[in-house]
Amino acid sequence: MRFVIQILLWAVIIFLAYLTFNAVYEPLQFNKVKEKRYTKVIKNLKDIRSAELAHKEVIGKFQGDWDSLVKFIDTAEFAITQRRDTTFLDEEYKKTYGVDQYIESVIIDTLGFVPVKDSLFNGNEQRYRNMMNVPVEGVDAKFELRAGFIQKGENQIPVFEARIPKAVVLQDQDRTLVLQENEVQSVDDVNGRYISVGSMTEVSTSGNGFDRYGGEGDND
Known part of the structure; x- marks a missing residue:
């Protein structure tokens, strides 16, 4: 009888150890797969x-x-562009006021296209x-x-x-x-x-x- 009880206790211990192992192992494997x-x-x-x-x-x-x-x-296609800063004389302002005034502008040149x-x-x-x-x-x-x-x-x-x-x-x-x-x-x-x-x-x-x-x- 005592031998049978020992066997049962060992079975319970092994089962609990298995559950503990799975409780740690499964989340670790899950995280590896997830990553x-x-x-x-x-x-x-x-x-x-x-x-x-x-x-x-x-x-x-x-x-x-x-x-x-x-x-x-x-x-x-993407357009390949180049940006250039430039200035030019405001002719209307000069006609009206007799004074030179320059306007700053940006020119975008299209150099080509790429797929x-x-x-x-x-x-x-x-x-x-x-x-x-x-x-x-x-x-x-x-x-x-x-x-x-x-x-x-x-x-x-x-x-x-x-x-x-x-x-x-x-x-x-x-x-x-x-x-x-x-x-x-x-x-x-x-x-x-x-x-x-x-x-x-x-x-x-x-x-x-x-x-x-x-x-x-x-x-x-």
């Missing part, structure tokens, strides 16, 4: 941001449709044609993309947002850990339920978690 996937996702989001900023520079607004954004990159796809992506078509796809093996999903305008005083300011739920990126991970991840609020992590860039409610092209997972950081 690798977030880094890949944010790399794509940075490409999306570059494409959107180029669209705004050339067209004057952001684009909320993937096909249209890719077509823009395929065909659009957007070469400037941003070095001509790598696969990179921008696939930037809307979540780059995680086993995840068949696209980033959500929206664009529009918000009112700031008397001005309509163009905005955009691209995002993907964390739950999609981490869809094969422990559900409890994913739910905990959705509640993260930190100055150097991805806050909330989405990994995102831009905003539809404020003027921003910053990314959520870019400083931590984006390599060189968020410079915009």
